[in-house]
Amino acid sequence: MLNIFKIAVRNLMRYKRRTLLTASLVAIGVVFVLVFISVSGAFKNMMIGQITDSFLGHIQIHKKGYVASIDSLPLTLNLGPKTLGKVEKAISQTPEIEAYSKRIKFGGMFSNFVETTNVRLNGVYPEDEVKTVPLFLSRIREGKKNIKLGEILVPELLAKGMKVKVGDTVVVIATNRDGSVNGKEFQVGGILESVTGPGGRDGYIHIDDAAEILRMDTLEISEIAIRLKDFDKLHSVFDRLRDKLANELNKQGKPAFEVHMWEKLSPFYNVARMIDVMTFFIKLMLIAIVLVSIMNVMVMAVYERIREIGTIAAIGTLPGKIVAMFLVEGFSLGFFGAVVGDILGIAIISVLSIAKLTFNFGRQKGLLLSPGINLQDILVISIIVIIISVLASLQPAYKASRMKPIDALRHV
């Protein structure tokens, strides 16, 4: 086999310019795909990180039917102490969970004593919220990086529209689950930056303040956001949690809870899917480039070497070995192009990473892109290129092996 490789490489070196051009084309394709995967992957991961670490968490648990009615933030679908206990027990039995945050979500009226508008609010335990969504504090643009009793974090668009600033007094009025209205004065503790996705423009108060406005005798929770120690275990942890809670039934005998991954809760998941589809088509383009260029070269190689093929066939070289010679030639070409492409791709990705590129997405400005590529992606792309190179050589190699030596030797 080593000798077949030696002959293949020497045949490739025979037409240096053509080999270099073809390998360059393959390498450029590999570079393009690697850089695209790297940049789009960095964008995707960064956005997922922003969404999950800013407000959504990795997994959320609600009472059954809550997510379908989430726009109205129904207080009737909150989790009472008993059902909450079941959820917390399931969470405590799942060591992969790093932290979780209980939230009371409700809609109300926000007044600055001159104007009134509606607002969506989350009542949270600040320490738990920060542990569950670590980027939360970084969203506080003005004011103290905390949520204290009696203070409210106002979404920046609402603050701008209502002309409120840190330290101002505002009133929040809300209707509880029994229909009675209650109000409470808050001091604006901070202005909260908006992030992409549902809930990205909600205000925040302490959970005890939320319970007070809603006149809850016992704490009722709308949502439990969960953060995992390892994001890569999302699906397995989700499956286990869902299975554990699936056994808990409500009075109607149906499942009492619903468990969702961030993917089901954020519209950005569709953008992420679209990036995956684009990546797939980019890979298809690479396959087409490799297929056409390698096949073209191998067809030319066979045509130019017909007499040589006739000679080695006359000497007694078996058809299988002639096929192997040309396949190895295609393999070597693809391998060379893939290796060069990998090296260049990694170099370009490193430069992009060092350059610290920033971009804007929606209202989010100056997001830092950190392109990177993992070994698995490099290997997958390289293997695809090499396999396609071999496949592209198959037809010319087969044609060479089927040539009659007598005809091939006559070829001028």
Add this chain to the structure above:
Amino acid sequence: MSLITANNLSKTYAKGELKVEALKDLNFQIEPASFVSFVGPSGSGKTTLLNLIGCLDKPTSGVLMVDNTDVSGLNTRMAAAFRGRKIGFIFQDFNLIPVLTVYENVGYPLLMVQNTPSLERKERVLTLLEAVGMAQKKNKYPDQISGGQKQRVAVARALVTNPKLVLADEPTANLDHKTAYMVIDIMKKMKNELGTTFIFSTHDQKIVGEAEIIYSLEDGELTNGRD
């Protein structure tokens, strides 16, 4: 026992309605360790006959036995294997593989056809390169040596597998007279040393005189055979 036996050997090429009888009912026998020449003008059927003996083509009718094998019944793969084991080829245009050195060209049939172990291969290649006087040029590529040297390398390549038969189609056609004699001398020497049967075609009357047995072909028919 004869190395080659042809009985009523015919070859007809058909192109549409047109049929050309290249060989007509040939009957001959060639003994082992012979130095045989087929002579005749262009189109007389010399190359066609060598192609049939070399299992590169199949007869239209008749029987052709080479080393006790009816070669007309061999399929492509079997024919290739038979050639690899029993027959060496010397071509008019030398047909050396340009990306291989002189040493590698001679070793090619042992390496790629017979899978001979490395030490044995090396010994055999060097012996033959010495015998044809090309040992000093073993690391040269074909484009770095002369036509005569190329044909000497081709002779070594044809003999390296120790075949029973070497076929040479116009082996001296592209060589000057002096070099042509040198190549024929080497072939004769190898025949005497190794007991290999050499069959070559030529239309050079001076070279013909070097053969021990001469068959004349004209319009696909054997007109005479002499010792």
